[in-house]
Amino acid sequence: MAQPTNGSGVRAASPSPLAPTWLAVPSDLNRLEPKMWAHDVERASDGGLAVGGLGVGELAEQFGTPLFVLSEDDFRTRARSFKDAFDSAFADVCGGVDVYYAGKAFLCSAVAAWVVEEGLRLDTCSGGELAVAAKAGVPGELLGLHGNNKSDAEIERALDMRVGRIVVDSLDELERVAAIAAARAERDWAHDPERREARAKVMLRLTPGVHAHTHEFIATAHEDQKFGLSMAPGTASAEFRAEVAEESGDGAAAGASAAEEAVAAASGHDSIELLGLHCHIGSQIFEPEGFELAAVKLLTFVAAMRSAYGVGLPEVDLGGGYGIAYTPVDAPRPPAQIAEAMAAVVRSTCAELGITPPRISVEPGRAIAGPSTFTLYRAGTVKDVVVDVPETGAAPDSTAVRRYLSVDGGMSDNARPVLYDADYSAVLASRASVAPPQLTRVVGKHCESGDIVVRDAYLPADAGRGDLLAVPGTGAYCWALSSNYNYLGRPGVVAVRHGSARWIVRGETEQDLLSRDMGV
Structure with a gap:
């Protein structure tokens, strides 16, 4: 018997017991959620993502990956x-x-x-x-x-x-x-x-x-933090409170x-x-x-x-x-x-x-820059790991498969998941797919177990090595917080407008990384 579809040709699937409660199984893995993307990002006729009329395959070929792609x-x-x-x-x-x-x-x-x-x-x-x-x-x-x-x-x-x-x-x-x-x-x-x-x-x-x-x-x-001058009563210096007391009385001084x-x-x-x-x-x-x-x-x-x-x-x-x-x-x-x-x-x-x-x-800042940009990655290693299912709502001692999909970037180009436990989303960018949804953890290539790009996302089960993945909403605090951890060059930023693309920040090369090493 054929597996039922959701009406879009994508085979339906039940939620993974490992998924967070807020993450629903998408009804169509090829659909883009408009509020998460620049207004000129869409699926092209070949099924791949395009921004400003330029396909991501063309951008990857010309500029490489990982790559910040910004809609000007x-x-x-x-x-x-x-x-x-x-x-x-x-x-x-x-x-x-x-x-x-x-x-x-x-x-x-x-x-x-x-x-x-x-x-x-x-x-x-x-x-x-x-x-x-x-x-x-x-x-x-x-x-x-x-x-x-x-x-x-x-x-x-x-x-x-x-x-x-x-x-x-x-x-x-x-x-x-x-x-x-x-x-x-x-x-x-x-x-x-x-x-x-x-x-x-x-x-x-x-x-x-x-x-x-x-x-x-x-x-x-x-x-209790480093910024600003407190408005709380009584936080003025002793010297200032003494001045206020002399001029206006002890009551006013106590509240300064x-x-x-x-x-x-x-x-x-x-x-x-x-x-x-x-x-x-x-x-x-x-x-x-x-x-x-x-x-x-x-x-x-x-x-x-x-x-x-x-x-x-x-x-x-x-x-x-x-x-x-x-x-x-x-x-x-x-x-x-x-x-x-x-x-x-x-x-x-x-x-x-x-x-x-x-x-x-x-x-x-974020509200302007954030949605204007997505990060384009090339997928690499795929690994399925059997893990215990959290006890809530699951049978005792039950297990499930968590898929790890590695990309060619990671915490060096997006530190926010590590710093703030921030959630992101991901889509298969180089093509459309009718494969069933598979709960996937998109991870980077760094020597850190916490090197997670997207903690939980439903991606097509056939997504794997060589595919392009896109992570939306990376225009704010991703490039700005980027690093050279493990001696990876920081990705460049490409601005797309009117069907053309250009560097606005060039990606780093190995020569750039070595240029300040005084022993070279």
Whole structure:
């Protein structure tokens, strides 16, 4: 008797007892889940994947594997959609929004140029990222510099480039920025009174204590972590609390926060132009409540600082962290929905507080870069391993087969599964298949048992050596976190647009790897 099919020619199968509960058996292994892919990725007539009209077989032949394949049109469209959505939602609140692309997600000179061309600004986190922005010709006023441990050289470079804002992360850093800016002003004035440098434009990064529903290491607004100035009562220094007590009484001193101390300190420096406040509650967040609560806390703080010190804080950055779909069960919100929800909270909160709404800025990174890119791998070894089935829902002492499918990359090009236990998906990319689904663990070629690319995916049972596999959603934090572990060269990034492909980051060669070895 023939095995029944699901109507698409693919033979049906029961769920594997080893599969996580959220992973359903696909009704069609050849179908692409649109929310996980760039808009111009599709199955071509030969059954293989194509992006922007170019088949993955052609890309693999020309550029090799592993390979990051980026749809330039998709990246640009996502960037522009954030700018348009936030400008529209905040038009009546503060006249629009400054959207900063978070360069830490993925940055090269081409991406920096695209960001500016689509009307966005660029957020950087290091001197190296500033160097990329400079090479790409990004105007300084469109740049921000983040980082919890900026070197004096990075601060000097930011001031040289006249960046639009330096996001200060601590009281110590605030004093260093003020001192460096003051010294530069004195030096420039002595050299040429007509060329006195402008003040350092500063935003203060605050931790509002909002716990994002995400992995511990990417939740960045709770108190016990390295980023930002605490808004919690009683976190100011003893010296500042003594000053407050002298001026306002012991009750006010007991409630003074590190954030309040930073505002007072920044306002006292002639070399600092205090623009406003910044926060970032985490990454890969789907629920809107965290963003809304953070906005309320920062706006309430803005009102309090005006009342207590007469200090105006004209700008508030509400960060980024918007989630994307790595698996079929992920449900990201479109930019317009995010923007409208945030605008409603800012609008109502400012009305309740009786303050003029500040200029709002946001920092999407993953939500722009992530879905625009997939990683293309060549499959190698296939290995079936008999393992014990977890006791829940299974007969005692039962076993099942777990398939391991190795690819020619791994944790060196995608460290997120190792760092964050992140889930990804995979599809057979070089052809279509009518073979039954087989629960498969896609693993890399490194000498680490934890070298897992996709922990659980249903792939066609006939997928094997020589096939091309594609892992979607790898545009953010994959190339950026890549390494040379086991002396593998980092993959290159190919941008596809209008039926043509080009390197925007060349893949590394063995010569590149050896070029810094002084014994060679």
